Amino acid sequence: MYLYHFGINELPFTLTPNTSYFFGLPSHNEALQVLLTALKTGEGFIKVTGEVGTGKTLICRKLLNELPNHFEAAYIPNPMLSPDELRRAVASELGVELGENSDQQAFTQKIQQRLITIHQQQKSAVLIIDEAQALPTQSIEALRLMTNLETESRKLLQVVLFGQPELDEKLALDELRQLKQRITFSYTLKLMDADQVFQYVRHRMAVAGYRGNALFTQALCKLLYDASRGTPRIVNVLCHKSLMLAYGEGKTEVERRHVIGAIDDTEAADKPTSRPLPYLALAGALTLCVVAAAVAFWRWGVIA
Template sequence: MYLYHFGIRELPFTLTPNTSYYFGLPSHKEAIQVLSTALMSGEGFIKVTGEVGAGKTLICRKLLNELPDGFVTAYIPNPYLSPAELRRSVAAELNVDLPEGTDTQEFTQLIQQRLVEIHKQHKNAVLIIDEAQALPDESIEALRLMTNLETESQKLLQVVLFGQPELDEKLRQPKLRQLLQRITFSYKLKLMDADQLYQYVRHRMAVAGYRIEGLFDEACCELLHKASGGTPRIVNVLCHKSLMLAYGEGVQKITPQHVKAAIDDTEAAIPINKKKRWAWVPTSLFAAASVLALAITSIHMNFDFLGSGWIK
């Protein structure tokens, strides 16, 4: 698309959490520090919450990548599971073979055997659940019962919950108060301020291979902050569209007009123009960018045919 135009190796603002683009925002660093401290101290339940797009999954993956060898991890990214499905998922992650028809008591025995085995190896078992707000109430209770497995001095299974603010509301239900009381460490992610956003955008462009200063200036980043509220995911969407618009115009610098057009074209963005004066721009410029991309692709394809001998 616009890689060659800006001289970068890869798209810098994709929505897929990529730890190679981890910036180390203060809030993210604090969350990882809290998680590391809690896990090293052997705490049972740890909770990290944040708004949609705040970077929870990125932190989750970074934690998985950086846990030392003394931890055996089980990771569940999509926890909308019944208690039986949750037990099977945990067993599979811990390499426990559950025969068909295994009931709760048999599951508990097999899991306990595996956790004791891990403990004898002087390791800690950690269950990490992303999007934990999606856990049904019955599955949360099943999860609590799993953590009852312990030695005289230590829990055999630690649990880290990543979730949206709805997770806090769910856990405040009276019927889930037993699990709420077991959460010893928790952290709430903060969104970026304007200066952090400016540094964040520069960082991602640099990781992608951009070597020139000032592509997104402070005025552009101020608009990005107003429209995103400091949410990294929305910033990524707006930056990607702004780059597309600049590419469509054939220019090498992002202007406030590009950012405003991207904002008007993004439903998740906070509107900054009451009358949306730029509403016509995205359609025309995105179309131009698409036509130009197709033309460049066509040229490359023709060169490929010439080089391969199909056209003489």
């Protein structure tokens, strides 16, 4: 790929949530502070929502990494589970064994005993669910019933929900009003502004090992901002494609036409209202770059 060409150690704009690339955008830092404060005060339900690509999973993993030692965490990344499947997933994460024919009553008894044990060890149990908008309605109700387990002074199980705005729509349903009333802390992630896009891109390049002059100038980052509306995931896609186009031409700097070519090639990006025809043709060149890279990887034995 373009690593050697630009003098970097790894791809800086992958879509995998990698906490080593955590930039600490104001919105992300505020969300983490809300989460840690709410967990330390023993709140039952905490909710973080944000549009697709705003960094919810990255914050989720950052939270898991930064939880104080006295927290016992259970993490469910894919919650599209039936009530029984959800109960079994929570039990597994907390180290509770359930028999094949265990019913809800058996689960309640075993999970309560496990939570009491955690509490007696001066620890707190927290269940963290990513993509919570995918939880079926019946499973959300099962989740609420789990949090009924409590001592006289605090909940035995705290729950953090990360989800897209559709989660708020689901929680607005009349049959889920009891759970909605239990959400005491919530935070909505914000998108980046143009200057934050510039700082974000520069940060990721630096973490990847780049030490030269900025490949993406502030003017180019303004283009990235306009096309992405400040969504980190789309910025990553556009930067990666821009670097590929520059590399394909043997350029050591990213130019405006490379960014516009990347924008034209990305369905999720807002397209410029007008641009010269050569920019449109550049988007096709991106496909050739991808094919050439795939052929090179195959020849080197990277692709089986």
